[in-house]
Amino acid sequence: MGRIARVCCLCLPVFYLLSTGVFGPAALAAEEPNKALKYHAILQKRPEPGYVFDRFYNTWLDQASAESLQTFLQTRIEAEDSTPNRLLLAFFHSKQNDDAAAIDEFAEALKRDPDSASGWYYKARAESRTLDFESAAADLQEARRRNPDPKLAVSIERLLGTMLxxxxxxxxxxxxxxALLDAHPADEELFEDVIELHLEESLFDEAAALSERLIAMTKDPYVAIMRRLRLGDVHHRAG
Known part of the structure; x- marks a missing residue:
C-alpha cells in the first residue's frame, strides 16, 4: 500500500468521528453546559447573584448562547415553579440588562415566598436601576420586616437610605x-461605607461629622492620619 493510501486509511476514521459528532464541535458545545450545571446545582440550594452565578452564566456562554440559557431556565420553571428557579431567571435577566423582566420574575417569586427578605431586596435593587426609587424603598421596607440575616440586614439599610x-x-x-451605625458602633468599615454614601449624595457636613467620629475610634496611628487627610478632602469638597 502506498504512502498516500496509508494516510487516507488513517484519516478516514477520524473524519468519520468528526462527522458523526463524537469529537466534533457539537459534542464539545454540549459538554460545556454540563459543566455549567454543576454551578446551577449549587445555585438551586443558595440562589443569589455574585461569584457562583457569574461562573454559571459565563461557563454556559463559553460554549452556548444566551438564548439557550434563557430557554433552560424557563424550562426549569415549567418543570418546577419554585422560588429558586424564578430567582435564577430573574438574575439572568439582570445580567442581560433587562431589569423590567427581572422585576417581573422577582414579583412571581415573591408570590410564592412573600417572607423571602432576599427576594424583596433583589427586587428593590432591580427597581433602583430603573430609577423607580419609591417602589425600591417600599420593597426594602418589606425586606427589613422579613427577619433578614445580619449581613443582608446591613445591605438593606444601606440601600434603603440611598433610595429614600x-x-x-x-x-x-x-x-x-x-440607626444602622448606632447598631454597629465599632464597625469602622461600615462607618467608611456610610460616609461614602453621604458623599455620593453631597451631604458633606454630615460626612464630615461621621468622619470625626470614625477618627476618634481609630486606634492605628497611620490609619488615623489617612482618615484625617480624607476629612480635609471632605471639607475641601464642601467649599
Missing part, C-alpha cells in the same frame, strides 16, 4: 443610616 435620598426623603434617609 433619591426620593427626596432626606430626613428619613439620615435616620436610617444613623
Amino acid at each position: 435620598m433619591r426620593s427626596q426623603r432626606t430626613a428619613e434617609a439620615l435616620a436610617v443610616w444613623k
Whole structure:
C-alpha cells in the first residue's frame, strides 16, 4: 500500500468521528453546559447573584448562547415553579440588562415566598436601576420586616437610605443610616461605607461629622492620619 493510501486509511476514521459528532464541535458545545450545571446545582440550594452565578452564566456562554440559557431556565420553571428557579431567571435577566423582566420574575417569586427578605431586596435593587426609587424603598421596607440575616440586614439599610435620598426623603434617609451605625458602633468599615454614601449624595457636613467620629475610634496611628487627610478632602469638597 502506498504512502498516500496509508494516510487516507488513517484519516478516514477520524473524519468519520468528526462527522458523526463524537469529537466534533457539537459534542464539545454540549459538554460545556454540563459543566455549567454543576454551578446551577449549587445555585438551586443558595440562589443569589455574585461569584457562583457569574461562573454559571459565563461557563454556559463559553460554549452556548444566551438564548439557550434563557430557554433552560424557563424550562426549569415549567418543570418546577419554585422560588429558586424564578430567582435564577430573574438574575439572568439582570445580567442581560433587562431589569423590567427581572422585576417581573422577582414579583412571581415573591408570590410564592412573600417572607423571602432576599427576594424583596433583589427586587428593590432591580427597581433602583430603573430609577423607580419609591417602589425600591417600599420593597426594602418589606425586606427589613422579613427577619433578614445580619449581613443582608446591613445591605438593606444601606440601600434603603440611598433610595429614600433619591426620593427626596432626606430626613428619613439620615435616620436610617444613623440607626444602622448606632447598631454597629465599632464597625469602622461600615462607618467608611456610610460616609461614602453621604458623599455620593453631597451631604458633606454630615460626612464630615461621621468622619470625626470614625477618627476618634481609630486606634492605628497611620490609619488615623489617612482618615484625617480624607476629612480635609471632605471639607475641601464642601467649599
